[in-house]
Amino acid sequence: MQDTFFTSKQAAEMTGCTLRQLQYWREKGVVVPTIRSTGTGRSVYYSRSEVMELAVMEYCLGVGLNFEVAAATVKQLKDEGLILIRDEKAPQRFMLWWDGKKGKLELVEFDSKKAIAYLDEGKPVIPMCLDVIYQQLVNKIQS
C-alpha cells in the first residue's frame, strides 16, 4: 500500500462503502479525514489508516452490528493505535464478545480457548481479523 491519500470516491470504492456513509461518518466523527479544504467540504482526502478505518466500519456493519457498536469498535482500535498494521508481530486478530457484567460488547485480543468458553456460556463472539481486512484492501488497491 503506497503512502498516498485517496479521494472520497476512491475510498468508497476500495472499502465497499457508499459516499453517503462516508459523509455521515464524517459528520458523526467516526472516520474524519485529516485533509479537508475549508469552506466547500468537497476536497476530502483519506489517508491509508483512515481507509482502513472505513474498511473496519464496513466489516462491522456487514456482519449485522449496529452503528454504535461499529463506531465504538473503530474508535477503540484507533485509540489503541491498532488500526494500521505496521508490525507483523503486533496483534492483528481481535474479537468482540458480550460482557454481561458491563452490559456491552468488549474488544479483546483473539483467544481461541476464551472464544470457545464464551460460546459455551451463550455469549456472542465476533472475530475482528484486521490482517484479513487489510489484505483485502491491499488486493483492491493493486487490482
Add this chain to the structure above:
Amino acid sequence: MQDTFFTSKQAAEMTGCTLRQLQYWREKGVVVPTIRSTGTGRSVYYSRSEVMELAVMEYCLGVGLNFEVAAATVKQLKDEGLILIRDEKAPQRFMLWWDGKKGKLELVEFDSKKAIAYLDEGKPVIPMCLDVIYQQLVNKIQS
C-alpha cells in the same frame, strides 16, 4: 408461565423493551399482538409467544445487532415454529453465523464444532439460547 395475555406495559417491563420499541415493532410488523381493539390502538395484548418474540428482539439488539438482523432472526424463529419452548426435546440453542457465500447472517442449530470452525475462519458466531431467554422471562413473571 400462565396461558394469559399481557398489556404493552407488562410486556415492556418483562422484556426490558420500551413502549416506543413495542409500538415501532408493531408498525414494522416485527412483533404484532394478536389481540388489538380496532380504532383506538390502545388496547394491545401480547400472548406468551409474542412476549417471547419481544425478548428475542431485545436480546438481539442488546448484543449489538442491527434492527434488520434482529427482526429477520425473530421472523425465522417464528416461521419455523421455534419461538415457544413447549417440548424439552426440541432444539433450543441456535446460533447466527456469517455466511460469506450468501453475504448474510444465517440462523442454524447450535453446533459447538461448527461454531469453533467458523471462528477459526474469522466468522462471527452469535449463540441464541432460547431456553435461557425463556427462563429469564419466566423468572421475571414469577418475581
